[in-house]
Every structure is written in C-alpha cells, then in structure tokens.
Amino acid sequence: MTQVRAMRADARRNYERLLKVAAEAFAEHGEGASLDDIAKRAGVGSGTLYRHFPTRRALLEAAYVDRVEGLARRADELAERLPPGEALTEWLYELCVGTIQVRGLGSLLGSAMAGTEGGVTPTVCGTRVRGAAERLVSAARGSGSVRGDVEPVELLRLAYGVAGAAELGGGGGASIRRYLTLLMEGLRG
Amino acid sequence: MTQVRAMRADARRNYERLLKVAAEAFAEHGEGASLDDIAKRAGVGSGTLYRHFPTRRALLEAAYVDRVEGLARRADELAERLPPGEALTEWLYELCVGTIQVRGLGSLLGSAMAGTEGGVTPTVCGTRVRGAAERLVSAARGSGSVRGDVEPVELLRLAYGVAGAAELGGGGGASIRRYLTLLMEGLRG
DNA sequence: ATACCGTACGGAGGGAGTCCCCGGTTCGCG
DNA sequence: CGCGAACCGGGGACTCCCTCCGTACGGTAT
Numbered sequence: 001m002t003q004v005r006a007m008r009a010d011a012r013r014n015y016e017r018l019l020k021v022a023a024e025a026f027a028e029h030g031e032g033a034s035l036d037d038i039a040k041r042a043g044v045g046s047g048t049l050y051r052h053f054p055t056r057r058a059l060l061e062a063a064y065v066d067r068v069e070g071l072a073r074r075a076d077e078l079a080e081r082l083p084p085g086e087a088l089t090e091w092l093y094e095l096c097v098g099t100i101q102v103r104g105l106g107s108l109l110g111s112a113m114a115g116t117e118g119g120v121t122p123t124v125c126g127t128r129v130r131g132a133a134e135r136l137v138s139a140a141r142g143s144g145s146v147r148g149d150v151e152p153v154e155l156l157r158l159a160y161g162v163a164g165a166a167e168l169g170g171g172g173g174a175s176i177r178r179y180l181t182l183l184m185e186g187l188r189g
Numbered sequence: 190m191t192q193v194r195a196m197r198a199d200a201r202r203n204y205e206r207l208l209k210v211a212a213e214a215f216a217e218h219g220e221g222a223s224l225d226d227i228a229k230r231a232g233v234g235s236g237t238l239y240r241h242f243p244t245r246r247a248l249l250e251a252a253y254v255d256r257v258e259g260l261a262r263r264a265d266e267l268a269e270r271l272p273p274g275e276a277l278t279e280w281l282y283e284l285c286v287g288t289i290q291v292r293g294l295g296s297l298l299g300s301a302m303a304g305t306e307g308g309v310t311p312t313v314c315g316t317r318v319r320g321a322a323e324r325l326v327s328a329a330r331g332s333g334s335v336r337g338d339v340e341p342v343e344l345l346r347l348a349y350g351v352a353g354a355a356e357l358g359g360g361g362g363a364s365i366r367r368y369l370t371l372l373m374e375g376l377r378g
Numbered sequence: 379a380t381a382c383c384g385t386a387c388g389g390a391g392g393g394a395g396t397c398c399c400c401g402g403t404t405c406g407c408g
Numbered sequence: 409c410g411c412g413a414a415c416c417g418g419g420g421a422c423t424c425c426c427t428c429c430g431t432a433c434g435g436t437a438t
Contacts, residue, residue: 161350186375234388
C-alpha cells in the first residue's frame with residue numbers, strides 16, 4: 001500500500017540519513033528531540049523531513065523499527081539457547097536496557113504496550129513485541145517459571161515499570177537485574 | 190531561615206492562589222504545564238509568579254508539599270490500624286494512585302526517589318516519603334512480609350514502576366492492586 | 379486621618395523553539 | 409534532453425519562558 005513507485009535516488013539517500021540521525025537524536029534527548037535540529041544535522045531542509053515523516057511519531061517509529069524487530073528476533077534466539085524461564089528473564093532484561101539507554105525507544109515501546117481498548121490502530125512495533133512476549137511466556141508457563149494467570153502484555157508492562165524503577169536509582173544494569181529478579185520470583189507458577 | 194518578615198496581604202493572597210491553581214494545572218498537564226497559563230488562571234502577572242517561585246520545580250514542590258506530608262501521616266495511620274504487611278501494601282497502593290492521578294505529583298515523587306549519590310540536596314518531599322517508607326518497611330520485615338535485603342527506597346522505586354506499568358494498561362485501581370500484589374509476593378521473607 | 383516608603387504587581391517584550399508551508403531550484407528517470 | 413518529482417531553506421504563526429521597569433497599593437509612623 002505504501003511505496004507505489006520506487007524512490008528517486010536522492011530521496012532515498014535523504015530518507016536514510018534522516019532515519020540515522022533521528023535515531024541518535026531520539027536516543028539522546030528522548031521523544032521530544034528537536035525536529036528542526038534533526039533535519040539540520042541530516043543536512044536537509046525541514047520541509048524534506050516533514051514530507052517523508054508527516055508526524056513526530058511517524059519518524060520515531062521508523063527510526064526504531066529495525067531495533068524492535070531485532071528485539072523480536074532476539075526472543076527466538078534466546079528461546080533456543082536457554083531454558084524457558086531464563087530465556088524470558090534475559091529477554092526482559094535486554095528490553096529494559098534498551099528502554100533506558102535509548103530514551104526514544106523507551107517511549108515508543110511504552111505506547112506499544114499501552115492498552116488497545118479504544119480502537120487504537122496497533123502499530124508494527126506493538127505487534128512485534130507483543131508477539132515475542134507471547135511466545136516466551138507460553139514456553140515459560142510450560143516449565144512452571146510463570147504463573148498461568150499472568151498475561152504476556154502484563155509482563156511487558158511490568159518490565160517497563162522495572163525499567164522506570166531502575167532508571168530512578170541509576171544503578172545501571174545491576175539494578176535492572178535485581179528488580180527483575182525480585183519481580184520474577186513473585187510470578188512463579 | 191525563610192520568612193524573615195511577614196508577607197504583605199496581597200502577596201499572601203497571590204501566593205496561595207498560585208499554589209492552588211498550580212496544583213490543578215500540574216495535576217492535569219504534568220510537570221510541563223504552562224507557567225504563563227498558571228499565572229493567567231490565577232489572575233496574576235507572570236512576573237509575580239516568578240517572584241514567588243523562581244523555578245518550575247520550586248512551584249511544583251510548593252504545590253504538593255501538603256499532599257506529600259499527608260501521605261507521610263497516612264503511613265503512620267495505616268501502621269496503627271493494619272498488620273505490618275498489609276499496611277505497607279495499602280500505603281504503596283495509595284502512593285501509586287496519587288502518582289497516576291495527579292501527574293505532577295508523579296514526577297515530584299519520582300525525583301524524590303531518585304538516587305542521591307551525586308551530592309544532590311535532599312528535598313522535603315524526598316525525606317518525608319523516604320521516612321515513611323522506612324517505618325513501614327522495618328515493621329513489615331519484623332512480620333516476615335518483606336525480605337530483609339530489600340531497602341525501603343528500592344521498594345519506593347518499584348512502586349513507582351508499578352504505577353508506570355498500571356498507567357500503560359489503563360485498568361485503573363484494579364490493575365495497580367494486581368501488579369502490586371504480584372510484586373509483593375516476590376518480596377516475602 | 380494622612381502621608382510616605384518600599385514591597386509587590388502587571389504585562390509587554392525578546393529570545394528560543396516547534397510545526398508547517400511555500401516558491402524557486404535542482405535532480406535524475408525515461 | 410525534457411519534465412515531473414523531490415529538494416532547499418526561509419518565513420509565518422504559534423507557544424513558552426523569563427526579565428524588566430514603571431506603577432499601585434499596603435502597612436506604618438506621625
């Protein structure tokens with residue numbers, strides 16, 4: 001439905017430069033990074049930016065789609081290598097790390113995990129990350145590492161919360177592990 | 190140390206109007222509410238606002254000091270009425286509710302729970318809320334509802350995280366209770 | 379009761395940013 | 409090589425923050 005015709009070469013160049021610069025800017029300044037500044041740093045006019053990405057959210061999502069899909073693939077990788085419970089915990093850990101270190105990614109994931117009651121159109125990132133969580137959680141249930149009455153999306157939200165908690169403390173990866181462990185102990189089957 | 194001399198009557202009036210309006214505005218729009226707008230709604234010029242509260246944080250803190258002290262008193266009240274474990278859980282629940290419903294209060298509490306490693310001057314709100322948590326946690330430890338190796342401030346941060354998680358889902362008080370329960374089960378002695 | 383002094387007020391205004399649009403210009407596909 | 413697609417970058421309309429300074433009013437001393 002998108003992309004009715006191939007992009008012109010310069011358009012494609014600019015598009016990709018914008019994505020790269022945007023990913024950096026959002027990582028550093030969070031969701032609210034200056035769009036004019038992103039355009040400037042990418043060496044394009046602001047008009048060009050708005051033509052490719054009509055809204056801030058569109059740019060944010062495009063900038064991190066790769067990363068989110070990587071996260072989803074990583075889930076399957078971990079599922080193969082580790083026992084179900086550990087795979088889940090490790091994946092949530094990496095999710096938290098991304099949420100904290102890359103600030104814009106955090107808000108993107110946040111809205112991906114938000115409720116979809118009000119007929120909100122599900123985003124690509126949302127479906128990817130939810131799908132990954134479902135696969136890991138159902139395996140973990142089988143092995144008794146997670147109670148049967150905990151929904152995958154609830155776990156995602158709790159992990160998001162853990163990231164928020166760890167961010168306050170500032171203890172880095174160690175405090176994420178700690179908080180996540182405390183949480184997972186409460187979820188055993 | 191403050192208040193070397195009584196405020197003039199009009200100054201006091203304005204001061205209090207500002208506090209009231211600011212509490213509403215921060216509750217609705219979060220920490221970033223427009224200061225010009227607050228001044229306007231309070232019927233004062235923006236200069237007056239800045240004279241009383243030199244920074245946004247100063248206003249935010251002044252607007253919610255009462256509420257935070259109320260929360261601290263509430264801790265002692267609950268401690269008298271309920272068994273230690275329940276008192277702690279209930280208090281954390283009420284903390285989460287405030288964090289979510291009153292958005293500005295959320296960010297204030299957030300920074301109150303943040304790390305103080307870098308010689309940050311502890312705020313009034315920070316000491317109050319930490320003090321309350323310490324009293325409740327030490328009682329709860331005695332009764333075995335909380336493991337001995339969990340610091341009060343860690344619990345505060347985790348509760349803050351739970352609030353964030355519950356906010357994503359939008360299930361209101363019920364989801365706070367649920368997430369908090371899941372968490373507390375992992376913390377038993 | 380009044381006059382004086384200084385505190386506190388108001389709101390205009392400059393600077394910074396954001397978003398979006400427009401007109402002329404350049405690029406590159408066919 | 410021609411023409412349409414895409415670019416550039418400046419500018420307008422907005423919002424927000426914060427400072428400044430002439431002015432008004434409250435409190436007090438007479």
